[in-house]
Amino acid sequence: MWRRISSHLSPLLQTRNSFLHTYVNQVQGGILKEKSQFIAFVLGGPGSGKGTQCEKIVETYGFTHLSAGDLLRHEISSKSENGSMILEIIKEGKIVPSEVTVKLILKSISSTDNHKFLIDGFPRTEENRVAYERIIGAEPNLVLFFDCPEEVMVKRILNRKQGRIDDNDETVKTRLKVFKELSLPVVKYYSKKGILHTINGDRTEDEISSQVREVLSAYEPIFR
Numbered sequence: 001m002w003r004r005i006s007s008h009l010s011p012l013l014q015t016r017n018s019f020l021h022t023y024v025n026q027v028q029g030g031i032l033k034e035k036s037q038f039i040a041f042v043l044g045g046p047g048s049g050k051g052t053q054c055e056k057i058v059e060t061y062g063f064t065h066l067s068a069g070d071l072l073r074h075e076i077s078s079k080s081e082n083g084s085m086i087l088e089i090i091k092e093g094k095i096v097p098s099e100v101t102v103k104l105i106l107k108s109i110s111s112t113d114n115h116k117f118l119i120d121g122f123p124r125t126e127e128n129r130v131a132y133e134r135i136i137g138a139e140p141n142l143v144l145f146f147d148c149p150e151e152v153m154v155k156r157i158l159n160r161k162q163g164r165i166d167d168n169d170e171t172v173k174t175r176l177k178v179f180k181e182l183s184l185p186v187v188k189y190y191s192k193k194g195i196l197h198t199i200n201g202d203r204t205e206d207e208i209s210s211q212v213r214e215v216l217s218a219y220e221p222i223f224r
């Protein structure tokens with residue numbers, strides 16, 4: 001279907017087509033197999049444990065982990081043309097324009113041979129979600145949502161010693177407000193779609209990890 005559509009669309013869409021289906025040079029019985037892309041969004045408030053759990057999922061299931069925040073921070077540190085704009089927005093705890101983030105995600109997806117991706121910390125707004133779907137032309141296969149009480153998230157963020165410019169009292173307040181007002185509607189959207197899996201994020205890392213494995217193992221026949 002993608003091939004048919006893309007022949008009528010812009011070069012951007014044609015590029016997209018090339019990574020929506022990753023051709024895996026895996027000859028089985030003489031047949032070149034094509035693996036469909038599998039995308040899981042990983043959502044949750046700041047400090048809910050998204051990054052920590054993504055690392056464990058990578059170890060267990062071999063996903064490629066794309067943290068939207070890391071991609072944006074890389075733009076800042078590499079002094080790209082949008083770097084200073086991104087820095088100001090992150091400092092304030094607000095949301096970077098969708099087209100910037102979506103472009104970075106697409107670039108990362110297209111630069112790897114893997115077919116299964118964790119997109120961590122995106123989409124953070126309904127506008128992000130719509131922009132992603134417009135450009136990618138598909139919804140995620142599943143969405144993990146780490147549900148965590150605010151006071152636990154704040155404590156974790158203020159103890160996270162990664163030197164992040166946004167891990168401070170003032171920015172955390174804005175980030176929590178943005179999460180409640182702009183990100184929770186996205187969570188609700190996926191819940192209505194029936195692809196949301198809510199995980200209790202107020203547990204030990206290992207307890208959370210086993211909840212995650214329970215969800216992912218049901219999808220294993222699809223993404224394997």
Ligand SMILES: Nc1ncnc2c1ncn2[C@@H]1O[C@H](COP(=O)(O)OP(=O)(O)O)[C@@H](O)[C@H]1O
Pocket residue numbers: 044045046047048049050051052053156157159160161201202203204205206208
């Ligand atoms: N289950 C947990 N219990 C206690 N601390 C945790 C847990 N999961 C993650 N952390 C710690 O909390 C901080 C935030 O976790 P992180 O994975 O970076 O969250 P997020 O990506 O959602 O902001 C990190 O310092 C991490 O080591």
Ligand SMILES: O=c1ccn([C@@H]2O[C@H](COP(=O)(O)OP(=O)(O)O)[C@@H](O)[C@H]2O)c(=O)[nH]1
Pocket residue numbers: 044045046047050051067068069070072089090091093094095096097101120121122123124128166175
């Ligand atoms: O899709 C995204 C992801 C992140 N951010 C910005 O990057 C910051 C850090 O995001 P990250 O996911 O790294 O934070 P976490 O939730 O892991 O603490 C956010 O507060 C936003 O300012 C954004 O604008 N759009």
Ligand SMILES: [Mg+2]
Pocket residue numbers: 050051067069121
């Ligand atoms: Mg994170």
